[in-house]
């Protein structure tokens with residue numbers, strides 16, 4: 514299948530994904546059907562470098578356009594599925610960037626066997642994950658897909674600093690699902706994952722101390738999350754348009770004003786996302802320039818989404834807050850997914866970079 518054919522096939526799945534998203538959210542259920550569909554389409558192997566049978570989506574500059582399309586479509590279908598797929602790409606991208614040839618081959622074989630990867634780097638307030646005398650102790654959380662993802666790239670504290678490892682997640686790992694606590698993104702099935710006493714094979718350790726925190730990978734890859742949120746924004750704008758039209762509000766000047774501003778927010782988010790993806794993946798500018806540009810894109814897309822959410826609420830009124838209106842869920846999922854780490858630092862560091870240029 515060509516990358517264009519893959520994108521077209523995925524686009525055809527979007528309406529059914531949107532339909533399934535309603536029950537998955539209500540039940541806080543893992544989107545197994547959607548992940549299986551991605552497996553069957555070959556989307557899970559798309560991030561592998563072309564020499565390993567993939568399209569380089571996230572691992573090669575040539576795969577950039579495909580990855581933008583995949584992430585955006587999945588976000589449109591179900592933000593939770595988009596989040597899970599983005600983590601899968603992120604894990605493979607880190608393994609390809611920092612792993613040795615044997616580790617890259619093993620990850621590629623795992624993906625071809627159908628494994629879904631996650632990236633679990635956030636430490637809970639207490640008991641951060643540490644590697645001590647060859648064993649893991651402590652927890653990670655929130656971990657998307659906890660209990661469902663079968664390979665996880667984790668960060669852990671070691672005597673030499675922060676290091677990464679790929680863990681084959683099985684039932685020996687303690688999974689504490691965060692059920693009933695998240696307002697949105699419920700189908701991404703977040704959990705706190707305990708690793709107490711799990712022996713870690715030395716072959717599982719990826720890269721050296723501090724590699725996870727190295728730029729540009731740490732920050733520039735954040736464009737992928739903005740691409741997923743852009744898809745969620747697409748879904749919101751389309752749903753708002755349809756509902757306004759059904760009410761016969763096309764001719765109401767203030768509704769036109771609000772919908773026009775939603776379209777501006779959507780296009781702003783699209784322009785920033787595409788430009789940030791190209792900037793990050795082409796690697797033609799300095800690392801500092803790439804990080805600063807993606808940081809600005811993160812905040813621009815966050816702002817665009819928040820603007821559109823406010824406009825949708827005002828345009829549709831209480832209906833936007835009533836289940837099972839899809840807008841009610843989209844607003845919750847977007848609100849939660851927009852909470853990405855350190856937004857103040859991201860903006861102020863980008864501003865400082867511009868002053869120093």
Ligand SMILES: Cc1cc2nc3c(=O)[nH]c(=O)nc-3n(C[C@H](O)[C@H](O)[C@H](O)COP(=O)(O)OP(=O)(O)OC[C@H]3O[C@@H](n4cnc5c(N)ncnc54)[C@H](O)[C@@H]3O)c2cc1C
Nearest residue numbers: 632633634635655656657698849852853854855856857858
């Ligand atoms: C749906 C979902 C799924 C997730 N899945 C995963 C996963 O699979 N794996 C994983 O590792 N993590 C995951 N996370 C966690 C995620 O990566 C982030 O850690 C989390 O979203 C950070 O959000 P926050 O708002 O708490 O950010 P924070 O960085 O805590 O920011 C909160 C506010 O505090 C400000 N702030 C931050 N630091 C300072 C400071 N030092 N001084 C002053 N102000 C400060 C920020 O600017 C912001 O205004 C997930 C999160 C969500 C929502």
